[in-house]
Amino acid sequence: MAERIGFFVPCLIDHFEPDVAIHAIEVLKFAGFVVVVPKNQTCCGQPWFNVGLPKLALPYIERFVDRFGGLELDAVVVPSGSCASFLAKHAPETAKRKPGLYKKIKELSAKIREFSDLAYGKLKDVPLAMPRPTRVFYHNSCHMSRELGVLEPPLALIDQTGGVKREEIPLPLPCCGFGGAFSTLLPFLSYRIGERKLEEIAKTGAEVVISADSGCLMHLSSIAKKRPSNVRFVHLASFLYEALPKP
Amino acid sequence: MRTRFSLLDTPSPNLQLEANLDNAIAHYFQKRALTLAEIPEYQDLVQRARKIRLDTLNGLPSHLKRFRGVLEGAGVRVIEAKSAEEARRAVFDIAKRHDVKRAVKSKSMLSEEVCLNEFLEESGIEVVETDLGELIVQLAKEKPSHILTPCIHKSQREIAELFSRVFQRDVPDEESAIAELARVFLREKFFSADMGITGVNFGVAETGTLAFVENEGNLRYCALLPRVHVALMGIERIAPDMESLGTLLTVLTLAGTGQRAGAYTTLLSPPEFGRKAPEQDRFFYLILVDNGRSGLLSDPKRRETLACIRCGACLNACVVYRHIGGHAYQAPYMGPIGAILMPGIHPKGTERLGFFSTLCGACREICPVGIDIPGQLLAVREQFFHHAARSPAKGVRYLAFLLASHIGRHPRVVSLARRLVRPMLAIPYIEHVLGWGKARDLPVPASRSFQERFWGDHTDAA
Known part of the structure; x- marks a missing residue:
């Protein structure tokens, strides 16, 4: 029987790049999942947790539990690495501040799967191909790789895609400088870190920057707008959507 | 220190500083990678070192008592x-x-922490740094900018220029010339110093053994030459x-400099101290500094910070x-x-x-x-907001995050906010008002959110 998965829409995707969510759902359906999208979702609460105000994250965790609890889901998919890492790794500990919440979120937390991680299991033998040859750079999300431990699936999915050449930079892991609240509290520094990351990426000759984290992507693309650059910023879900076999 | 974030946040980056740090840190990572490639069990060592440090902190008072007992028993x-x-x-x-006129010092972050140099010099005692x-x-009248590599912010050329100025001679931009000049300058200081200060x-x-790790041999001079x-x-x-100790020293140098061991590892045990007995006119003192550490130690959530062994690796990685x-x-x-230790031992500012x-x-x-x-x-950030009401700068930030959290928790309010913001982005210079946009183009929100598109404009509370 097909796995039933809940789809969590990260707020940056919901309000800034809604197409990414549509693409992610199409990719997941193609992969054979039954996708359930609960109504009236909000942010996961990570911004308040990360800024040092975990109590303000509680209403968000409560809503998440309210929306996704009791749906008999096999997994909850999150198409953004850092939101997934918050829900999987930090939400339960945070929820201990509110009686009764921990038990409910703990159960759901265990079901959280980052999008590429989940998709890879079903797509690894699918003949993906880009319509025209493309040189890409994969930007790794720190939270996704270091906290969730999801590093290989997005690379493998990109590498199996026909017509794609993946470029790398010598020290591939440094952060892009987004850091959520960091980017608002220290905006110029955050900009400069991203700018230098883009300079490194530009040297590789990549035309497309792919990431599975909506925060990094929004940060990097808004910096790129200030610079002469033809690089496109694409969420992994949109990239895969484009690369799916056409009927 | 002021509670200001923008202090270092300027539109014009310091390109020279960036380049100097890049060079030094790239060198560090190369060396580290070469050494660690030979040590497949490195992660096991790290786990062992971690356990040693955490266990030690959990029983610190009794370890300290024992340590003091051994030393004092030997007359230290x-x-x-x-x-x-x-x-x-x-x-x-x-x-x-001891009527000290001149002290030679080997690198000690703790002495920086307690502002020792300034204090001694104001009291008329000359202090010469020997690392x-x-x-x-010190010659540049600056402060260290790295725990392990104090002058990492300077290029070799800048150092040669500094030495040319200070020593009034033409110093070439060469490692050996700089080192030779420092060697000659320091030699005289070592032999004439009355006191040596080390970490x-x-x-x-x-x-009761004290362990010291260094690469230049200057610490041994500081510890053993002056009376x-x-x-x-x-x-x-x-x-x-x-x-x-063996485990800790191994991970210290591997992490700090990518060396299997420091060039000089010195172990001083009570018999050695014994030789510095009063009748021989040689004196040794050990100063155990708390300076806020007990506070961190007594907080189970923050105790881990004290596990630090000051290798400086996290600076390079950051x-x-x-x-x-x-x-x-x-x-x-x-x-x-620094960002986790300072607020623990010295919260103010x-x-x-x-x-x-x-x-x-x-x-x-x-x-x-x-x-x-x-x-x-994250614990430090919580601490920052804990007394938000006491400081306007903190209060304003707290209120901004509080307001945002109230908007964000209701899907309809978020959608409304998004619709209100969209036309506002056309206002000239609006990006300067919104923090995030000060440095970059603000991203334009979608006219309809995913959820509105997916469910139609009028979502019911499902």
């Missing part, structure tokens, strides 16, 4: 300093007692026994440090460890350091004792 004078003031005063009193990097910083890497509770040796040690720098350098932190300890991080986790990954630095940073 151990002085406890509760505060920076007490530590400075203790060194000063020793200097006065090359530290000497460079301590670890004190071994079981044997008085004063060692400053943080109370948390205890290794329970010689075996755990994307923020690599762009702003150590001086931007305006604190004796900088980088990720340092809590903002908790925000000098993107929480990318590179620091935790590289830490040789596995400190959860991002987790500790």
Whole structure:
């Protein structure tokens, strides 16, 4: 029987790049999942947790539990690495501040799967191909790789895609400088870190920057707008959507 | 220190500083990778070192008691300093007692922490830094910008220029010329100094041994040549026994410089101190400095910060440090460890350091004792907001995040806000009002959110 998965829409995707969510759902359906999208979702609460105000994250965790609890889901998919890492790794500990919440979120937390991680299991033998040859750079999300431990699936999915050449930079892991609240509290520094990351990426000759984290992507693309650059910023879900076999 | 974030946040980056840090840190990572490739069991060592440090901290009072007992039993004078003031005063009193005119110092972050140099010099005692990097910083009238590599912010050319100016001669931009000049300059200082001041890497509770790691041999001179040796040690720098010392020293140099061992590892045990007996006119003093550490120790959530062995690796790994350098932190300890240690031992004005991080986790990954630095940073951020009402700068930030959290928790309010913001982005210079956009183009929100598109404009509460 097909796995039933809940789809969590990260707020940056919901309000800034809604197409990414549509693409992610199409990719997941193609992969054979039954996708359930609960109504009236909000942010996961990570911004308040990360800024040092975990109590303000509680209403968000409560809503998440309210929306996704009791749906008999096999997994909850999150198409953004850092939101997934918050829900999987930090939400339960945070929820201990509110009686009764921990038990409910703990159960759901265990079901959280980052999008590429989940998709890879079903797509690894699918003949993906880009319509025209493309040189890409994969930007790794720190939270996704270091906290969730999801590093290989997005690379493998990109590498199996026909017509794609993946470029790398010598020290591939440094952060892009987004850091959520960091980017608002220290905006110029955050900009400069991203700018230098883009300079490194530009040297590789990549035309497309792919990431599975909506925060990094929004940060990097808004910096790129200030610079002469033809690089496109694409969420992994949109990239895969484009690369799916056409009927 | 002011509670200001924008201090280091300027539109024009310091390109020279960035380049200097890049060079030094790239060199560090190359060397580290070469050495670690030969040590497949490195991660096991890290786990062992972590366990040693955490166990030691959990039983610190008894380890300290044992350590002191062994030392005092052998006739070593151990002085406890509760505060920076007490530590400075203790060194000063020793200097006065022994009629010290000139002191030579080997790199000690703890002495920076307690502002020792300034204090002694104001009291008329000359203090000469003898670690090359530290000497460079002293001659430039600056502060260290790195825990291990104090002059990492300077290029070799800048150092040659500094030496040319200070020593009034033409110093070529060559490693050997700079080192030779420093060697000759320092030699005379070592032989004429009345007192040597050093830090301590670890004190071994079981044997009373003090362990020192260095690469230049200057620490040995400081410890052994002058008639008085004063060692400053943080109370948390205890290794329970010689075996755990071995593990800690190994991960210290591997993480700090990518060396299997420091060029010089010096172990001083009580018999050696015995030779510095009063009748021989040789004196040794150990000053155990608390200066806020007990507070961190008694907080189970924050105790882990004290596990730090000061290798400096987290600075090298930190994307923020690599762009702003150590001086931007305006604190004796900088980088990720500075950002979690300073607010613990000296909260006033340092809590903002908790925000000098993107929480990318590179620091935790590289830490040789596995400190959860991002987790500790979150605790510092909580601490920052704990007394938000007492400071306008904190209060304003708290209210902004509180307001945002109230908007964000209702889907309809978020949608409304998005619709209101969209036309506002056309207002000229609006990006200067909104923090995020100061430096970049604001992203334009979608006219319809995903959820509105997916469910139609009028979503029911499902």
